[in-house]
Amino acid sequence: MGAWTLWTWELPQTLLGLLLWAALRAGGRVRGVELRPDGRRMVESVGLGISLGGYVFWSRTDAFGRPFDVGLLRAHELGHTVQSRRLGPLYLPTVGIVSSSRAMYALLYQRRTGRPWAPYYDAWPEDAADRHGGIVRGRGGRRELGPGALG
Numbered sequence: 001m002g003a004w005t006l007w008t009w010e011l012p013q014t015l016l017g018l019l020l021w022a023a024l025r026a027g028g029r030v031r032g033v034e035l036r037p038d039g040r041r042m043v044e045s046v047g048l049g050i051s052l053g054g055y056v057f058w059s060r061t062d063a064f065g066r067p068f069d070v071g072l073l074r075a076h077e078l079g080h081t082v083q084s085r086r087l088g089p090l091y092l093p094t095v096g097i098v099s100s101s102r103a104m105y106a107l108l109y110q111r112r113t114g115r116p117w118a119p120y121y122d123a124w125p126e127d128a129a130d131r132h133g134g135i136v137r138g139r140g141g142r143r144e145l146g147p148g149a150l151g
Helices: 011-026 070-090 092-113 118-122 126-133
Strands: 030-035 041-045 050-052 055-058 135-137 143-145
Touching (some): 011 030, 011 041, 011 070, 050 070, 055 070, 070 126, 070 135, 070 143, 092 118, 092 126, 118 126
Parallel strands (some): 041 055
Antiparallel strands (some): 030 041, 050 055, 135 143
């Protein structure tokens, strides 16, 4: 499977990714684009981490300006691409709804408490994206890049 599947099997999320990329680019929020061998575009954006078919958005900082661990974020979002590849047109109504709901809750929680929502990566689909991306749990449950991590 390659770039062709991004425009067939993964069409709904790839089109949404294309629209988001265009909007971010028009707003000056794209810092760079890296084309991967499978045809996906790794888009460095501002304050955003999301995987939409052929477009994987990542950032060096979160929505509050705090630094992300770039390796973990990229591996996690690439883990979501495995879900996208497997689920095809079912990705948005399954992973997309659950993941975006968890992300919105996490943002509201952090805005209200000033602390990140610790269990964000502990349940599906985030824990599955971590596993697919090669992220493992180290001491005390700390997320770390495993030896075969994507990125």
